[in-house]
Amino acid sequence: MGHHCCSKQKVKRGLWSPEEDEKLSKYITTHGHGCWSSVPKQAGLQRCGKSCRLRWINYLRPDLKRGSFSAQEERVIIDVHRILGNRWAQIAKHLPGRTDNEVKNFWNSCIKKKLIAQGLDPKTHNLIPAARPNNSINSANISQFHHPQSSTTPFTISSPIKSFETTQSTPMDMNTSLVTLPPPPTLPLHETIPISTFQYQDANVLMSYKDQNSHTSIDFTHGSSSLDQPNMSSSSFHQPGFMDDCMWASTVEPLEAPRQNEVEFQQGQGQAQALACKMGFDGPNEEKRLEMESSYNSSTFDIELMESALMPSGVFCGGSSIEQLQWDC
DNA sequence: AATCGGATCAACCGCACGCGG
DNA sequence: TCCGCGTGCGGTTGATCCGAT
Numbered sequence: 001m002g003h004h005c006c007s008k009q010k011v012k013r014g015l016w017s018p019e020e021d022e023k024l025s026k027y028i029t030t031h032g033h034g035c036w037s038s039v040p041k042q043a044g045l046q047r048c049g050k051s052c053r054l055r056w057i058n059y060l061r062p063d064l065k066r067g068s069f070s071a072q073e074e075r076v077i078i079d080v081h082r083i084l085g086n087r088w089a090q091i092a093k094h095l096p097g098r099t100d101n102e103v104k105n106f107w108n109s110c111i112k113k114k115l116i117a118q119g120l121d122p123k124t125h126n127l128i129p130a131a132r133p134n135n136s137i138n139s140a141n142i143s144q145f146h147h148p149q150s151s152t153t154p155f156t157i158s159s160p161i162k163s164f165e166t167t168q169s170t171p172m173d174m175n176t177s178l179v180t181l182p183p184p185p186t187l188p189l190h191e192t193i194p195i196s197t198f199q200y201q202d203a204n205v206l207m208s209y210k211d212q213n214s215h216t217s218i219d220f221t222h223g224s225s226s227l228d229q230p231n232m233s234s235s236s237f238h239q240p241g242f243m244d245d246c247m248w249a250s251t252v253e254p255l256e257a258p259r260q261n262e263v264e265f266q267q268g269q270g271q272a273q274a275l276a277c278k279m280g281f282d283g284p285n286e287e288k289r290l291e292m293e294s295s296y297n298s299s300t301f302d303i304e305l306m307e308s309a310l311m312p313s314g315v316f317c318g319g320s321s322i323e324q325l326q327w328d329c
Numbered sequence: 330a331a332t333c334g335g336a337t338c339a340a341c342c343g344c345a346c347g348c349g350g
Numbered sequence: 351t352c353c354g355c356g357t358g359c360g361g362t363t364g365a366t367c368c369g370a371t
Contacts, residue, residue, distance in 0.1 A: 015339070015365080037356065053357080054340065089359060100359070101339075109337055 012046045016055055020045055024052055025060045058099045065097025069106050077103060077111060082125040 016024075027043035033056065037049035045052060069077070073095050080091045088100035088107075095103065107122075115122040 013341075035356075048341095050342095050357085051340075057358095058339070086360065104360075105338055 011040075011048045011051070013048075013051070016059075020047065021055070021060060024055060028056055028060070029062075058101050063097055064099070069098075069110075073098070074106075074111060077107060078115075078125075081107065081111075085123070 012020075023043050023045055024039070024047075027039065031042070033039055033053070035049075036053045039045075039049055039052045040047045043052070047055075076094050077091055080094050084090050086104075088104040092098050092100040092103045112122045115125070119128050120126065121128050
């Protein structure tokens with residue numbers, strides 16, 4: 001009994017033979033897949049269209065990367081998973097040549113176990129309380145994104161505050177860009193946590209949000225979840241599309257107040273350029289700036305979503321737009 | 330050499346979503 | 351507005367691999 005999409009046909013199931021692979025491969029490379037449901041017939045295969053699609057995407061596609069995952073790929077998976085949760089297809093987009101299925105299998109067979117071994121909850125990336133090591137840096141302050149399926153916001157707000165001075169004095173001699181946000185807005189989206197300081201530290205990808213009034217801090221510290229190579233500098237934050245995911249991640253969570261400041265950009269690329277510069281993707285990071293510009297060259301985009309990417313969900317400092325950010329490098 | 334159990338990976342299943350009629 | 355279809359996605363399953371005993 002085949003899948004409903006091809007129930008009229010007699011379909012084969014199970015592993016693909018080399019002959020089937022060749023037929024499918026030959027057909028797709030010469031004709032393209034078009035409508036998948038018609039592929040099996042056109043290609044002379046007794047398979048379900050869905051099965052053909054899967055076989056092509058996961059195995060036959062010429063641009064697939066084979067072999068085991070590199071440490072950097074692993075790092076990216078962890079980073080993006082922390083934000084997106086089990087959005088394997090989205091995560092795979094950050095890994096050229098890898099499929100969602102591959103990423104998912106790698107996560108379930110390998111990364112998940114490593115995280116657990118390190119006392120981290122693979123769902124939330126938070127330290128499992130019982131396993132929380134005493135000497136862990138920021139063990140009380142590390143705030144993590146929760147994956148979208150979790151019941152809370154992507155961040156865990158922690159207290160007491162990790163002081164700005166402490167952050168500054170960490171032995172990370174990196175290019176640090178400090179963004180000072182304007183005072184709490186008149187119409188805060190989230191009344192309880194007005195964010196007044198945002199810090200993004202590039203090389204070690206330390207993002208820290210601090211509210212100087214409420215003594216609440218939010219840290220987004222990539223290094224904190226590192227497994228085998230704690231000081232790796234790779235960061236999915238700089239991957240093309242990453243901010244899209246942040247935006248998505250920030251919007252799937254129910255905000256505690258309706259959004260107030262939908263700002264429509266009429267010149268998306270120009271705005272993206274300005275924003276990219278403000279985020280430090282200029283000068284030595286020219287390439288990143290160009291990437292970002294190309295990512296945001298649509299005619300409009302939602303500035304609040306962009307801001308939410310920096311200050312996700314609920315803890316977002318409403319009202320103050322990116323344009324108002326003042327760089328203090 | 331045989332067997333067992335865990336790890337890995339390919340494939341399937343069911344659901345959700347978008348789109349067009 | 352509803353419905354059917356095609357597609358994409360995440361969860362799950364089952365086959366195979368491989369190391370330990």
